[in-house]
Amino acid sequence: MGNKQEELEATVLLESYDLVAITETWWAESHDWSAAINGYKLFRRDRQGRRGGGVALYIKKWIECEELSLKNSHESVESLWVRIGDQGNKGNLVVYYRPPDQGEPIDEAFSLQLQDALCSQALVLLGDFNHPNICWKTRTVSCRQSRRLLECIEDNFLSQVIDSPTRGDAILDLLVTNELIDDVKIGGSLGCSDHTLVEFTVLRDMGQAKSKIRTLNFRKANFQLFKELVHREITLRDKGAEQSWQIFKDAFHRVQELLIPRCKKSGNKGKRQAWMS
Known part of the structure; x- marks a missing residue:
């Protein structure tokens, strides 16, 4: 995000998004001073030990939210789990980045995290999953790791709503949810990124943080x-x-x-x- 940070901030403030999810931030401690955006809380998980990767969530300050600590957490899984509150109900918002060369043990660790999150009734899971061999129209796959993800989505009555390519001819960026989603827009990019932007609306009222006054x-x-x-x-x-x-x-x-x-x-x-x- 280093060379796209100013464009990101301008886009976020201009469109006034409630939630913004980012994968492959490439952030480290040196970015602490430059990553903040006025009016937003920032949740982030940086990749440890090597360059690249990383995920982040910007959430407007008036929205009641907290980062989750999962019992099946795994240091190699690049995921960020945040609970959103609204009108007395709770929902989990997750941003996830899966490197193309990720092995089956880490895939399985993420599946266990997903099972924990599904204890909540509402779930919005989005990010770069890097499963180009899943055909989402026919629900068919050509490798075991991708089949495991597809089975996990179907077994838990979740829907994957992205139906257009997000990088080249492949659908790599997914939006998996059991919520009502509307107004999905795919197009444009941030800076010179080869991934397209995904915009959508969650059809539920976001609750403001409870007053302590x-x-x-x-x-x-x-x-x-x-x-x-x-x-x-x-x-x-x-x-x-x-x-x-x-x-x-x-x-x-x-x-x-x-x-x-x-x-x-x-x-x-x-x-x-x-x-x-």
């Missing part, structure tokens, strides 16, 4: 007792205006903390319109 709940206040306690604590005889105001304010705040409960602050969604005469 707590506010006073006046609906549950006991105002009669409130008035009595404030009156009992205030003595303003022979006090000047400034001192009287300070005494009243301090007493008011003490009683407020004692009698008015707090609740989580809600957003504007679902808020009733203000009454007007």
